[in-house]
Amino acid sequence: MATAFGSVFMPEMSITWFDGSSWSAVEMVPSNSIQLHPGAHVLHYASTCFEGLKAFRHADGSVKVFRIDRNVARLAQSARLLALPELDEGFVTQMILDTVKRFESDVPQPPGSMYIRPTLFGTEPAVGKAAAPSETACFYVLLSPVGDYFAGGDRALRILVEDQGLRCAPHNGMIKSGGNYASALLPTMKAKAEHKVDQVLFCPNGDVQETGAANFLLIDGDEVITRSLDDSFLHGVTRDSVLTIARDLGMKVTERTITVDEMLERIKKPGCEAALSGTAAVLAPVGTMVYQDKEYKVGNGGIGETTVKLRTALNDIQWGKAEDKHGWLTDV
Structure with missing residues (x-):
């Protein structure tokens, strides 16, 4: 039986604790070693945010982390928006690189990679602080070696188009926080059971936004159309x-x-494609949309050529098979 993506971890992780005034020295500890007070702020008021990024092994044996600057900047932004203790971006970047360096020999060969999960959460034991931030916090970097996301065979996804409910509170949409994923979980489970779909595309009041765990792209010929950025989605x-x-x-x-x-009008075209983008799958093709109990094929209902072309081009940069023209890769 195949191991589920992100369910295997390195035996150690790096960790630091904020005592209200400063962060402790970074330590490497067993990955199952966090001890929390049952009154910890995160357990009651969801004061937590995280990131997901990857390290890739190149043909020369070197290991590179993909777009660490953007992920660290987004983590720092999430911390500010959740009123968690401030994270210094240089400190976080070095902590991530040092952690990957420690397990450099465990970074899989392509098409695998090392998934990196930096996580910040409030630790103050105070169940009366529903309207106040945690003064103390913990930050750690956890690593998970992962294989090819499409190991079971690349296929076009089925998605439910939901034009009533929201994925999360609109003003928190751009924060990568566990609460946002939790709020999308029940509607997604319900959609899977009732419509046999893979994901839900949340379109409040008919405005196409994102799925529970990925951004949405529409590819019409040589044009890529996607929702303009605002606070409502990641x-x-x-x-x-x-x-x-x-x-x-x-x-x-x-x-x-x-x-x-x-969107439904455009996907009728034979050459139209749709895809979901995210760290795990990179770019996953969408073949069918279900809306108001009716099914709509996207283009021919299969895996789109342009989707595969874009995904391959990105993978080639990540694995060192193509030039990194934008400076996206950082040496470990």
Whole structure:
């Protein structure tokens, strides 16, 4: 039986604790060693945020981390928006690189990679602070070697188009916090049971936004259309990378609002494609949309050529098979 993505961990992780005034020296500890007071702020008021990024092994044996600067900047932003203790970006960057360096020999060969999960949460034991931030915190970097996301076979996904509910509170959408994923969990489980879909595309009031765990892209011929950035959804690093590569390939990139009606009209075209972007899958093709109990094929309902082309171009940069023109890779 195949191991689930992200369920295997390195035996140690790096960790530091904030006591209200400063961060402790970074330590390497067993990965199952966190001890929390049952009144810890995070357990009651969800004061937590995290990131997901990857390290890749190149043919010469070197290991590179992909777009660490963007992920660290987003983590620092999430911490500020959740009123968690401030994170110094240089400190976090070095902590991530040092942790990956320690387990450099465990970074898988392509198409595998080392998934990196930096996590920050409030630790203050205070169940009366529902409207106040945690004065103390913990930050750690956990590593998980992962294989090919499509090891079971690349296939076009089925998604439910949901135009009533929200993925999360709109003003918190751009924060990578566990609470946002938790709020999308029940609607996603319900959609999987009732409609046999893989994900839910949240489109509140007909405004196409994102799924529970990925950004959404519409590919119409040589144009990539995606929702313009605002506070209501996550500003994906993979999304930004794919859009940059699309421009490099001479494609037109349009960031704007998209309605459900326009999306369903466009996907009727034979050459139209849709895809979900995220760190794990990079770019996953969408073949069918379910809306108001009716099924709509995206293009021919299969895996789109442009989706595969964009994903391959990004993978080639990550694995060192193509030039890193944008300085996305950082040496370990």
